[in-house]
Amino acid sequence: MAEASVQQSGKLKVFLGYAPGVGKTYKMLDEAQHLKQQGHDVVVGYFESHGRQDTIALIEGLEVIPRKRVEYRGHSFDEMDTDAILARRPEICAVDEFAHTNVPGSPRAKRWEDVMVLIEAGINVLTTMNIQHLESLNDQMREITGIQVRETIPDWVVKQADDVVLIDLPPRALLNRLRRGVVYGTEKAERAMENFFKEQTLAALRELALRQTAHEVDVRQDDGLSSTLRAGPAAARAGPAPAAPEQRERILIHVTESPATAGLIRRGRRVADYLKADCFAVCVLPAGDSMALSTAASEAIEQHLDFARKLHIETRVLEGQDAAKALVDFARRNGVTQIFLARPLKRSIPLLWPKPTAMKIVDLAKDMQVTVVAEHRHTPAPA
Amino acid sequence: MPALTHRRPSPEELLRQIEAEDHYRQRGKLKVFLGYASGVGKTFRMLNEGRRRKMRGEDVVIAMIQPSASAEDRELLEGLEEIPPSTRLGAPAIDVPAVLRRHPGVCLVDGLAYENPPGSKHPQRWQDVEELLDDGISVITSINLQFVKERQQEVEAIRGRSVKESVPEAFLRTADEIEIVDAPPEYCVTRAAAGVEGEAADPVQLGRQLSELREIALVLAAEVVDQQLELYLRRRGIEQVYGTHERILVCVTPRSNASLMIRRGRRQADRFHGDLHVVYVQQDGLSPADQKVLADNMVCAREASAHVEILQGEDPIDAILQFAARLGITQIFVGHSQQSGWLSRWRPNPLERLIMGAEGMDVRIFPHDESRHG
Numbered sequence: 001m002a003e004a005s006v007q008q009s010g011k012l013k014v015f016l017g018y019a020p021g022v023g024k025t026y027k028m029l030d031e032a033q034h035l036k037q038q039g040h041d042v043v044v045g046y047f048e049s050h051g052r053q054d055t056i057a058l059i060e061g062l063e064v065i066p067r068k069r070v071e072y073r074g075h076s077f078d079e080m081d082t083d084a085i086l087a088r089r090p091e092i093c094a095v096d097e098f099a100h101t102n103v104p105g106s107p108r109a110k111r112w113e114d115v116m117v118l119i120e121a122g123i124n125v126l127t128t129m130n131i132q133h134l135e136s137l138n139d140q141m142r143e144i145t146g147i148q149v150r151e152t153i154p155d156w157v158v159k160q161a162d163d164v165v166l167i168d169l170p171p172r173a174l175l176n177r178l179r180r181g182v183v184y185g186t187e188k189a190e191r192a193m194e195n196f197f198k199e200q201t202l203a204a205l206r207e208l209a210l211r212q213t214a215h216e217v218d219v220r221q222d223d224g225l226s227s228t229l230r231a232g233p234a235a236a237r238a239g240p241a242p243a244a245p246e247q248r249e250r251i252l253i254h255v256t257e258s259p260a261t262a263g264l265i266r267r268g269r270r271v272a273d274y275l276k277a278d279c280f281a282v283c284v285l286p287a288g289d290s291m292a293l294s295t296a297a298s299e300a301i302e303q304h305l306d307f308a309r310k311l312h313i314e315t316r317v318l319e320g321q322d323a324a325k326a327l328v329d330f331a332r333r334n335g336v337t338q339i340f341l342a343r344p345l346k347r348s349i350p351l352l353w354p355k356p357t358a359m360k361i362v363d364l365a366k367d368m369q370v371t372v373v374a375e376h377r378h379t380p381a382p383a
Numbered sequence: 384m385p386a387l388t389h390r391r392p393s394p395e396e397l398l399r400q401i402e403a404e405d406h407y408r409q410r411g412k413l414k415v416f417l418g419y420a421s422g423v424g425k426t427f428r429m430l431n432e433g434r435r436r437k438m439r440g441e442d443v444v445i446a447m448i449q450p451s452a453s454a455e456d457r458e459l460l461e462g463l464e465e466i467p468p469s470t471r472l473g474a475p476a477i478d479v480p481a482v483l484r485r486h487p488g489v490c491l492v493d494g495l496a497y498e499n500p501p502g503s504k505h506p507q508r509w510q511d512v513e514e515l516l517d518d519g520i521s522v523i524t525s526i527n528l529q530f531v532k533e534r535q536q537e538v539e540a541i542r543g544r545s546v547k548e549s550v551p552e553a554f555l556r557t558a559d560e561i562e563i564v565d566a567p568p569e570y571c572v573t574r575a576a577a578g579v580e581g582e583a584a585d586p587v588q589l590g591r592q593l594s595e596l597r598e599i600a601l602v603l604a605a606e607v608v609d610q611q612l613e614l615y616l617r618r619r620g621i622e623q624v625y626g627t628h629e630r631i632l633v634c635v636t637p638r639s640n641a642s643l644m645i646r647r648g649r650r651q652a653d654r655f656h657g658d659l660h661v662v663y664v665q666q667d668g669l670s671p672a673d674q675k676v677l678a679d680n681m682v683c684a685r686e687a688s689a690h691v692e693i694l695q696g697e698d699p700i701d702a703i704l705q706f707a708a709r710l711g712i713t714q715i716f717v718g719h720s721q722q723s724g725w726l727s728r729w730r731p732n733p734l735e736r737l738i739m740g741a742e743g744m745d746v747r748i749f750p751h752d753e754s755r756h757g
Contacts, residue, residue, distance in 0.1 A: 013567075144625055163567040166601065170414075170560035203612040204625040210605035211627070213565065214656055217598040221591065267745070274654040338747075346739055359735055362748055366719065369647075371747040372738050374713075 010124040012115070012161040014098065017130050018209035019202055021183030022169040024128035025049075025096050029058040031126060032094045036062065041091040045118070045125075046080035046111075048096045052182060062094075070103050077103040082114045085123070092124045099133035099151040112157050119160075129153060131209040135311060136270035139263045139376040144204045145196055152382060155273055156312045164216040166209060171202035215274065249277035252336040254327055254361070255308065255315070256283065257293075257300035260342035262307060262381040267373045268340040269311045277338075281308035282316045282330060284323040307381035324360035331368060338369045411521040413512070415495070415555055418527055418564040419600035420593050425525035425564045426452055426493055430459035432523055433491045437463060442488035446477045446515075447508070449493045463491075474500035477511045482520065489521045496530030496548040509550045525564075526550060528600045541595045556607055563604040568593035602656045624711035626743065629657030632712040633689070634703055636663060637673035639718030641680040644749050648716055649687040657713075661689040662706060664699035700733050704740045714745045 017024040025047060036042040044064045049056045065088060068081035079102050085093055095118070100111040108114050115125050132141045135152040142148050158164065177183050178197055253268040255261055265281060272279035283301050286292035293301075305315045320326030331339055344356030362370050414432070418425040426449065437443040445465040452460075466482055468475035476499045482490060497508045505511050512522050529538045532549040539545045555561065568590045609628045616623055633648040635641040645661060652659040661684035663677060684691045696702030707715060717737060738746050 140626065144627075165567055166563065166565040168563045168565060168604070170562055172560065173562075200612060200615055200621065200623075200625075203608055203615060204627050207605050207608040207612060207625075207627040210563065210601050210608060211656055214598050214601035214605065217594055217601065221594050221598070275651070343738065359732075359738075362719065362734065362738075366750050369747055369749050370719075371745055374741070374743050374745050 008122050010119040010122050011163075012119055012124075013126050014158060014161045014164045015126070015128045015167050016164050016209060016213060017128070017167045018132075018205040019130060019174060019197070020050075021174055021177055022167050024130075024167045026052075026055050026058060027165075027167050028094050028096070028126050028128050029055065029062070032062055032092070033058060035092055043085065043088060043090040043093050045082075045085045045093040045095040046097070047094065050184070054182075063090075065093075070106055072103045072105055079103060079106055080111060080114055082107070082117055085118060086121055089121070090123060092126065093118055094126045096128050098127040098129040099153050101151050110153075112153050116157075116160075129158075131205055131212055134158065134212065136266045136273070137208060137212075138266055140208070141205075143376065144208075145201055147196060150382060154311050155269065158216070159219065159273075161216075163220075164213055166213040168206070168210070171199050171206060174202060175199065219273075247337070249275050249338060250334065250336045251275075251277045251279045251338045251340060252327075252331050252334075253279065253281040253308070253313065253340045254283070254342070255281050255301060255304045256342070256357075257297040257304075258342055259300075259380065260375060261300075261304045263376045264340060264342045264373050265304065265308050265311065265313065265381070269313060271340075271371075279313050280316060280334070280336070281305060281313045282318060282327060284318045284320050284326045287319040287321050303381055324357050324364055328361060328364040331365065336368060338371055339365055340371050340373055343372050343375045409519060411516040411519050412560070413516055413521070413558045414523045414560040414562070415558045416523075416525040416562050416564050417555075417600055417604055418525065419596040420529075420568075421527060423564045423566045425527070426456050427459065428562070428564050429491060429493065429523055429525045430456055430463075433463060433489065434459050436489055443491065444482070444485065444487040444489075445491045446482050447475070447492045447494065450475075452493070471500040471502060476500060476503050477508060477515075479504065479511050479514055482515060483518055486518070487520060489523060490515055492522055492524040495524045495526040496550050498548050507548070507550070509554055513554070526555070528596055528603070531555065531603065534599060534603065537599060538596060541592050552603075556610060558607070561604055561607045563600060565597070565601070568597065605656070626711065626713050628711075629655035629714065630710060630712045631655075631657060631659050631714045631716065632703075632707050632710070633659070633661045633684070633716040634663065634718075635661060635677070635680045635684075636718060637669065637676045638751055640749055640751055641676075641718075642683050644716050644718065645680070645683050645687050645689065647749075648689070651714065659687065659689040660692065660710065660712070661687075662692045662694050662703065664694045664696060664702050666699070700737050700740065703737065707741065707744060712744055714747060715741055716747045716749060718751055719748045 015024045015028050029044070029047065032042050032044065042062065044059065044062050046067065047055075047059065047064070049059070065081055065084050067078040068084070070077045070079050080095065095111070095115055098112055098115065102109060102111060102114070108117070115127060118125050131137065132145065132147075132149050133151055133153050135154045138149060138152055174183075175197060249272070251268055251272045253265055255265070268281075269279060271277070281304075283305065285298075285301075305317070308315050316330070318326050318330055327339070330336075339361060341358045341361060344358040358372060362372075416425045416428050416432075430448075433443045433445070443463060445460065445463050447468055448456075448460065448465070464487075466478055466485060469478040469481075470476075477492065492508070492512055495509050495512065499506055499508060499511070505514070512524060515522055528534060529542070529546055530549050531552050533552040535545070535549060605628070612625070612627075629652070631648045631652050633641075633644050635644065645659075648659050648661070651657070661681075663680070669677070681691055692706070694702040694706055696705075703715070706712075715737070717734070719734065734748065
C-alpha cells in the first residue's frame, strides 16, 4: 500500500468478480477508456476477449501491446510481453486475468508476478480476477463448485492492491447472458450450466465475493489509520468500543505430512488475516534420527513448509521426541495465543489406539487456545 | 472452514414456504440497485438495465425519475416511455392508478425512499412499489444505503447527520435480485467536490466515511444473497449449507471463561461479518453460585448482541452438535474443562467427541485458567 518508501511504485486496482462473464474485463476496459479520455497514457498489456463482442468493441482506440509468442513442447503460446510494456513505460496498463499461469519457460511463473514487476517500475495496473482464484478460499471453492482451482493468487498479493472493486451481477442475469451465448458459445454454455454455472453455486460464489470485498474495504480503512482508535461499522454494531486495544493474536499452525495440512495452512492464514494476527507454521521432526521419517513424509513436510512461505507465513522446524510437547513449549516461549491443528483421524477403538497428537496438544496447551480446523476433502498445496 | 453441512427446515417453515410460494409466483419481480452513497451510479445502472430490457423486447416504462438525474442519465431515457408522476403540493409521486392502467411488464422507479406528499394513498414510495408488484408489475429501482431503516443508526454514526426517509430492510429482502453498485470512494469524493453530494467535506475524512459505508453496503448485499441462497435451496429441497457466512457458536458452562470466549466470539464475528450465537445446555443440580455465574454470562452474551439460546438434552455434546448443524455453524468455541462440568462428566473424552462430531466446523478450545487471556 502507499507507503513513503514505495512512493515510486505504481498503484494496483483489482476488478473482482464471482464467475466468468460478470463483466470484469468490460469494466476494466471501460475504465481504461475513461482514463484515456481524461488524458492519461493508457495501454492494454493483455486482454482476453473470449469472443465477446461488447468487450471487443471497447478495445477500440486503446493502444494494445502485442503479446509475446512463447514456444513450449512444440506448441506456441501467447503471453503478456512484460519487457515490451516496461520499455513502453505507460502511466496505466490494463492486464486481464491476474491469476493466469505463464507457460513454462516464461521469465516468471505467474502473471501476478509480472504485474508486480510493472508496479515496481512505477506503472499503474488495472487487473481482473475471480473470487475462486483466491488461495485461502481454495478448499471452500472445491466444496462449492466441485472443481479444483489450480490457478491461485496468494491473499497477500491481493492485499497489495490499492483498491478492490466488486463487479456484481445477480446469478439469474449471468445465466441469461450465458443462455444468449454472450459468455461462451451456446454449446459450451450448455455444458457450463450443468456444472459450474448452477444458480446455487453462483449465489454462493457471489456471497463470498461480496464478503471478500467488504473485508478488503475493511482492511484498507485500518491501514490508512494512525494509532488512534477507530470506531468502525463493526464497533457501531457491537455498541461501545472497548477502552483498550486487544492484545495482538499470534497464530501457530502445526505442519505435518498429513494431506490435511494444506487446507489447515489456508484456513490459518485466512483467520490470521481477518484477525490481523501474526502467523507461524511449525513442524516437529523426530530428534536426532533423520531415518525416522520416510522420504515421502519428509517431502510432504517440505512441500507444506514451502507452501506456507509462499503465503507469507514464517516457518520453523523443531526437533523433539514428543511432537506435542515440543510444539506447545515452542508456542509458550513465543507468546502464541492460538494453535491451529488438523482434525485427528477417528479412533475406532479409543482405548486401544494411541491418543492422537492433536488431542495431546489440546491437553498440554491449557494456557492457550487451540483451534481444531474442520476437515475438508484434502486439496493439495500447489507445487 | 465449513464443509457442506445439513440444515433441515421444520414442518411449519415448509408450510410457510408453500404459502409464500403461491404469492411469489403471481407477484411482479423486484430488482434493487443498492449504492453506498450518491454518485456511485445507481440511477445510471437502473436506466441502463431498463434500456437493455427494452431492446430485448420487454415492455418497459419509467414511473419515476429524479429531477436531479445527470445529463448522462438523461441520455439513457431516450426512447423509454414515461408515465408522468402526479404532483400534489408541488411534490411528485408515482401516478399509481395510471401505471396500473397501463400495466407495463417492467416499471422503473428511482429514489425508492422518497416520501409521498401528504394525502397520498401511501405515505411512502416503496409502498406504491409494493402495490405495483402485487398487481404483477415488475419493478426496477434504486436505493442509497443511508435510507435502509435498520442501517440508519450505523450510517448516521459515520456521517454525522441523519435523514428522515427510510425503507424497511424487510422490503429490500423481498427483492428477487439485489445488485450492488460498487465503486471505490474516489468516485464519490470527486463527485462530491463537483457538488453532486451537495456537501463540502475534507476529502480524506469523506473518503474514510464513504469507505465505511461501502463496507456496510457490501455486507448487507451479502446477507441478502445469503438469505436468497438459503431460500433457493429450500425451495428445491436441497439440504445444504455452503458456509459462505461465518456463524460462531460459543458454548458456555459455569466453569468456562465465558466473558473471554464471548468477547473473542464477538470480535471474530465482526471481523468475518458473521453472526454470534451463545448457548448453554440446561443441567440439573446447579449450585446457586453456578446459577449466578450462568446468569451473568447470559447478560454478557446479550450485551455482545449475541443470539442466546438455552439447549435441553440428555447428552450435552449431542445437543450442541445438533443445534450447530441446524444453524449452519462454522466455528464452535468451547471451554477446556479438566475435571468438572458436563464436558467430563459424561462419557469419556467428551471434548474429543465434540471435535470428532463437529463435521465441517472449526472447534476452538479455550483454557479455563483466568490468569492468561490469550
